[in-house]
Amino acid sequence: MSIAVVPYTLRHHAFNLEQVKTIYSTLHELGYDGLENGMGRSAGLSPEEDLELIRSNGLRVCGAYGDIKNPEEVIKAARLYGASVVGMPSIPGEMMRSPDGFHAYAEQINAWAKPFKGTGIRLQYHNHSQEFRNFPELDGKSGMDILIDETDPETVAFELDVFWASAAGCDPAQWIHKLTGRIPVVHYKDMAMNCQAENTGLGEVPRQFAEIGQGNLNWPLITEACRAAGVEWYCVEQDQTKRPVFESLKISIDYMRGTLKIV
Structure with missing residues (x-):
């Protein structure tokens, strides 16, 4: 089990080569194992140069991103980084409003995934909250259920974002169990x-992003589910931080290593 950082957390700190170098060296010092994707492109590095810098700081890459309409290039990038998954676009907003939209998008995902069959690399879907819309005409079945049920397990994986699942009123651990072997x-x-x-009224919930262990999610239960489901990479993402970003990242990994025993 390895712990990585999602680059989006550090998006305001990677505008030149020195900043990227600082990010990589600091993540290593904090005890992180890697990143979800390299950040060198923002500093003008080629993928090869970025990978060399990542490895020189004792880090690894757990995912790749690119134009999945050009599968040869994306597969090449994933193999370069040693990643087994490639990110894909989330379902467009206009397709979220009906089961037909989710059925159609599942079909589109399978089409994108066909060139990946037999490569050992899978496309990976990342959720937000909207995928958990429940449709009365399907007896409450959700859009996320459709995407899971109608995509090829051999070529399509899922990267559950536990914050957004919880924001939709779901139990993240339950969904992690449902994705066993595909997460x-x-x-x-x-x-x-x-x-x-x-605003202290009952009509709105003033949610905010927090360091792991500083909020209200049931992390022992979520982590237990991850272990049972075969999760390989635990990726920390904090969209907004009240503290300096590296201080927040330290709080998160210290809780994950110390309290949750993710080692």
């Missing part, structure tokens, strides 16, 4: 109540 990477992102929010 090599998971997004660890905690959800807290904003203690400074002026």
Whole structure:
């Protein structure tokens, strides 16, 4: 089991080569094993140069991104980084409003995934909250259920974002169990109540992003589910931080290593 950082967390800190070098060296010092994708492109590095810098800091890459309409190039990039999954676009908003949209998108995913068959590399779908829309005409079945049921397990994996699953009113652990064998990477992102929010009414929930262990998600149960489902990479993502970003990342990994025993 390895712990990585999602580059989006560090998006405001990687505009030149020196900043990228600082990110990689600091992540290594904090005890992270890698990143979900390299960050060298923002500094003008080629994938080969970026990988060399990543490895020189004792880090690895657990996922790749690129134009999946050009599968040869994406497979090449994934193999270069040593990644077994490639990210894909989330379902467009106009397709989320009906089961037909989810059925059609599952069909599209399978078409994108065909060139990956037999390569050992799978496309990987990352959820937000909208995929968990429940459709009365399907007896409450959700869009996420459709995507899982109608895509090829051999070529399509899922990267559950536990924050967004929880924001949709779901039990992340239950969905992780449902994805057993299809969830090599998971997004660890905690959800807290904003203690400074002026709105204290029942109609709205003033959610905010938090360091792992600083919010309200049931991390022991989520982690137990991850172990049972075969998760290989636990990727920390914090969209917004109140503290300096590396301080937040230290809080998260210390909790994951110390309390959750992800080692």
